[in-house]
Amino acid sequence: MLLDELRAHANAERDLRKLVGNDHARAEALALPIGELWLDLSKQPLTMGLLDSAAAHADSLGLREALDDLFAGRIVNPSENRPALHPLLRAPSPPPHLEAQHRAMRQTRQQMAALADRLAGDGISVLINLGIGGSDLGPKLAYEALRHQALPDRELRFVANVDGAALETALVGVDPKQCAFVLASKSFGTQETRINAASAQRWMAEHGLSPAQIGARLVALTAKPDAARAFGVRDDHILAFDEAIGGRYSLWSAIGFPLVFVLGSTAFETLLAGAAQLDRHVREQPWQRNGAFLLALTELLHRVGYRYPAQSVVAYDERLARLPEYLQQLVMESNGKSIGIDGSPLTVPAAPVIWGGVGTSVQHAFFQSLHQGTDIVPVTFVAARVPDHRWRDHHPALLANLAAQSAALMRGRSFEEALGQESDPSDPAAIARARQRVFAGNRPSTTIIVERLTPAALGTLVALYEHQVYLVGRLLGINSFDQWGVELGKELCGEYLPLLSDPSAALPASIDASTLALLRRLRA
Numbered sequence: 001m002l003l004d005e006l007r008a009h010a011n012a013e014r015d016l017r018k019l020v021g022n023d024h025a026r027a028e029a030l031a032l033p034i035g036e037l038w039l040d041l042s043k044q045p046l047t048m049g050l051l052d053s054a055a056a057h058a059d060s061l062g063l064r065e066a067l068d069d070l071f072a073g074r075i076v077n078p079s080e081n082r083p084a085l086h087p088l089l090r091a092p093s094p095p096p097h098l099e100a101q102h103r104a105m106r107q108t109r110q111q112m113a114a115l116a117d118r119l120a121g122d123g124i125s126v127l128i129n130l131g132i133g134g135s136d137l138g139p140k141l142a143y144e145a146l147r148h149q150a151l152p153d154r155e156l157r158f159v160a161n162v163d164g165a166a167l168e169t170a171l172v173g174v175d176p177k178q179c180a181f182v183l184a185s186k187s188f189g190t191q192e193t194r195i196n197a198a199s200a201q202r203w204m205a206e207h208g209l210s211p212a213q214i215g216a217r218l219v220a221l222t223a224k225p226d227a228a229r230a231f232g233v234r235d236d237h238i239l240a241f242d243e244a245i246g247g248r249y250s251l252w253s254a255i256g257f258p259l260v261f262v263l264g265s266t267a268f269e270t271l272l273a274g275a276a277q278l279d280r281h282v283r284e285q286p287w288q289r290n291g292a293f294l295l296a297l298t299e300l301l302h303r304v305g306y307r308y309p310a311q312s313v314v315a316y317d318e319r320l321a322r323l324p325e326y327l328q329q330l331v332m333e334s335n336g337k338s339i340g341i342d343g344s345p346l347t348v349p350a351a352p353v354i355w356g357g358v359g360t361s362v363q364h365a366f367f368q369s370l371h372q373g374t375d376i377v378p379v380t381f382v383a384a385r386v387p388d389h390r391w392r393d394h395h396p397a398l399l400a401n402l403a404a405q406s407a408a409l410m411r412g413r414s415f416e417e418a419l420g421q422e423s424d425p426s427d428p429a430a431i432a433r434a435r436q437r438v439f440a441g442n443r444p445s446t447t448i449i450v451e452r453l454t455p456a457a458l459g460t461l462v463a464l465y466e467h468q469v470y471l472v473g474r475l476l477g478i479n480s481f482d483q484w485g486v487e488l489g490k491e492l493c494g495e496y497l498p499l500l501s502d503p504s505a506a507l508p509a510s511i512d513a514s515t516l517a518l519l520r521r522l523r524a
């Protein structure tokens, strides 16, 4: 069993420092060029022997067939009886039986380009995306990452939360005549998005826009065109996508419309092409040189082998500030499960907690704990080798920090080294201080360097993680494409909302004492 082998590998207590040492061949073998990306796993506790036997396990566990199922559009989401068609959205040429769907996807992209041009031609310069989860995080990540390439006089704003403060902030300084609202919702039933959409309509009316002008400023991106129509969105403003595109995998679909508006359709196609390049990579590369598989293996080694509870993602690029939250949804909503695909409880831990931030800023916040905390948290560092701003002399400092942090996590500092830095090593205070300046080291990290932060590089990066998540899911026996864990809270919210909207409504005795007290407090 692969998982048993990972446990045994972890129990062998390898020291990264020894593993890395002067082994240049290993460093080279564990650094993969993938399109515009360079994925470096050499600071992970991986050995060539582990890679070879994991590759054999992957074959015998049917991982190639699992990828074939995904790319062939076979059912990989059995609880919803659906395939997962996000790779088809970016496939240069589809398998013959998916040609009709592929053609429809291409047509939608043409509609996206035409509608973006029409809106711009009508004087719209700001799009406000009203959507949450996968209908927000992907476009927001890509916009902030690629904003330096935005077309002149075009801007995006995002409102996800039902908190009115989010809408209020997004509307600051916006001229109602020059803005349009994008209602992004696969289900078109999400409470937050529907409330924000209704408020946006009201705001336009309050600013004197006629029903026709309001209609001209609403666009729907959805898998439920009928629901969008019923909400009052014009037919030619509805961009549809397939039910088989999961929310957190929907960046490549009509959900990417705001990006087409702000970056142009060529940039959007390039984003898709970057993802397609990774699709080819994951299908064609042997497991030992397969970036998505090696990331999946590393995650399982950390989670199942070493039982590390969390992973941190630190982007040394302000433009990738949204990457940690994007990956939070991708990883934790996909694989944050304790029941397997066959309904039986998992016997191993699944998705880690994903958190992170932007370097170097977070070096002055949580890195203390990464270096000396009691939990080991593997880190992924991400950066662009070449910047796109004029402050060129900043960049070596940024990249030196990245290199220093991953080396420091691995190397650590021994008591003897710390004591050696003291002027009087026999002084008891110096000895006590030296003990506190010890870094255990041997802490793993992954580094991803893109040449430049281009649409293609971003597409490759996001697709790399999508496939990692799928491969982890298959190896753990998880369905990575459903999310039943979000249902209960939504149901209870449906129960409590009328009780908070109308403070005179009777509070049902069936509600537990703690929640009842909370509701009373909120009503007061």
Ligand code: F6P
Pocket (backbone or CB within 6 Å): 132, 133, 134, 135, 184, 185, 186, 187, 188, 189, 190, 193, 247, 248, 333, 483, 486
């Ligand atoms: O709450 C979970 C979820 O269903 C996500 O999976 C999804 O991305 C998000 O809500 C938004 O859903 P929709 O696009 O249907 O509004």
